[in-house]
Amino acid sequence: MVTVELRSKAMRDNILVVSEDDAGRRLDNFLAGRLKRMRQSRVHRMIRRGEVRVNRGRASPGYRLRRGDEVRLPPRLDRRAPTPAAARARWIEQFVVHEDEFLLALNKPAGLAAHAGGSVSFGAVELLRAARPGESFVQLAHRLDRATSGLLVLARKARALSALHRAFRENEVEKTYTALVAGRWRGGEREVDLPLDRSFRSGGERRVRVGAGRPAMTRFRPERVWENAALLSVIPLTGRTHQIRAHAAAIGHPVLGDERYGREAAALASRIGLGRLFLHARELVLRHPQSAGKLRLRAPLPDELQSALQRLGRAESLRAEFGRTGRKT
Numbered sequence: 001m002v003t004v005e006l007r008s009k010a011m012r013d014n015i016l017v018v019s020e021d022d023a024g025r026r027l028d029n030f031l032a033g034r035l036k037r038m039r040q041s042r043v044h045r046m047i048r049r050g051e052v053r054v055n056r057g058r059a060s061p062g063y064r065l066r067r068g069d070e071v072r073l074p075p076r077l078d079r080r081a082p083t084p085a086a087a088r089a090r091w092i093e094q095f096v097v098h099e100d101e102f103l104l105a106l107n108k109p110a111g112l113a114a115h116a117g118g119s120v121s122f123g124a125v126e127l128l129r130a131a132r133p134g135e136s137f138v139q140l141a142h143r144l145d146r147a148t149s150g151l152l153v154l155a156r157k158a159r160a161l162s163a164l165h166r167a168f169r170e171n172e173v174e175k176t177y178t179a180l181v182a183g184r185w186r187g188g189e190r191e192v193d194l195p196l197d198r199s200f201r202s203g204g205e206r207r208v209r210v211g212a213g214r215p216a217m218t219r220f221r222p223e224r225v226w227e228n229a230a231l232l233s234v235i236p237l238t239g240r241t242h243q244i245r246a247h248a249a250a251i252g253h254p255v256l257g258d259e260r261y262g263r264e265a266a267a268l269a270s271r272i273g274l275g276r277l278f279l280h281a282r283e284l285v286l287r288h289p290q291s292a293g294k295l296r297l298r299a300p301l302p303d304e305l306q307s308a309l310q311r312l313g314r315a316e317s318l319r320a321e322f323g324r325t326g327r328k329t
Contacts (some may be wrong), residue, residue, distance in 0.1 A: 023065060086215070111147070
C-alpha cells in the first residue's frame with residue numbers, strides 16, 4: 001500500500017478543488033499532473049470506470065474543468081507505476097537544451113519514451129519529475145516517438161500547457177526533422193499529400209496505413225544525396241502518428257533503421273553500423289506561452305547519427321573509387 005501525493009490549492013480528504021489556474025484543463029491532464037507516479041493509462045481507466053467523480057457525477061477524460069469543480073478520487077489508490085530513484089533520474093538533466101519559468105525542452109535520446117505506458121514503467125516526463133521533486137508541475141506539451149530523438153517540450157505551468165497544447169493542435173509550431181532515407185533521391189524538394197489511417201495494426205504493433213484516414217502532408221528537402229541514400233530536412237505540415245516514416249516509405253525512400261516501415265533498407269543500415277532509427281527532431285519554432293515572442297529551439301544531431309553519416313560517406317567514396325566491379329577506376 002502506498003500513498004499518492006495529492007497537490008492542489010484546495011483539498012479536502014480525496015477531493016481536489018479546481019483553481020482558476022487549472023480552469024479549462026482536461027480532466028485527464030489535470031489528474032496526471034497530480035497523480036505524478038501513476039501511469040496515464042490507469043488515470044484514464046479510473047475515469048472511464050467512474051472511479052473519479054466531478055461534482056458527484058461521472059465525466060469523460062476530455063471534460064473541461066471549471067473553477068470550483070470538485071474532483072473526487074477513489075478512497076484507496078494502492079497501485080502506481082514504479083519510479084526511478086532521484087540519483088538515477090538526474091541523468092535526464094544533461095539533455096535539457098532550454099529552460100525558463102514556463103517551459104523546458106529536452107534533446108530526448110532515442111529509445112527513451114516520452115511517458116510511461118504499456119510495458120514502459122517511466123519515460124522522460126517521469127524522469128524529470130523524479131529528478132526535480134520540489135517542482136509541482138511538469139507536463140508534456142506534445143509527443144515524440146520512442147525511437148525518434150530530438151526536441152521534446154514540457155510545460156512548467158498549467159497556463160503554459162494549455163497554450164502549448166493549442167499551438168501543437170492547430171499546427172502553429174514549425175517543426176523540422178533530419179532523416180536519412182534509403183534510395184537515390186532524384187530531383188529537389190518534394191511534398192507528399194497522402195492521408196493516414198492509424199487504426200491499422202500488424203502483429204499487435206501500432207501502425208498507420210497510407211491512402212485512407214485523416215489528411216497528412218509532409219515536405220521533404222534533400223540536403224545531401226548519395227548513390228543509395230539521401231539526407232533530408234523534413235517538415236511535417238500536419239501532426240499524424242508516424243507521419244514522416246509512413247510517407248517516406250510510401251514514396252520509396254524509407255527511413256534507415258525503421259523496422260516497422262522500412263525493413264527493406266536493413267542491409268544498408270547494417271553496413272554503416274546504424275543501430276537505431278535515423279530520425280531526429282532538430283528544430284522547433286513556436287510562440288512563447290507567456291511573452292508570445294518567437295522561440296526557436298534547436299537540438300544537435302546525436303553522436304551515433306553523425307558517426308553513421310561519416311561511415312556512409314566513406315563507404316560511398318570507396319564505391320565511387322572502385323566501382324561496381326570491385327576494381328579501381
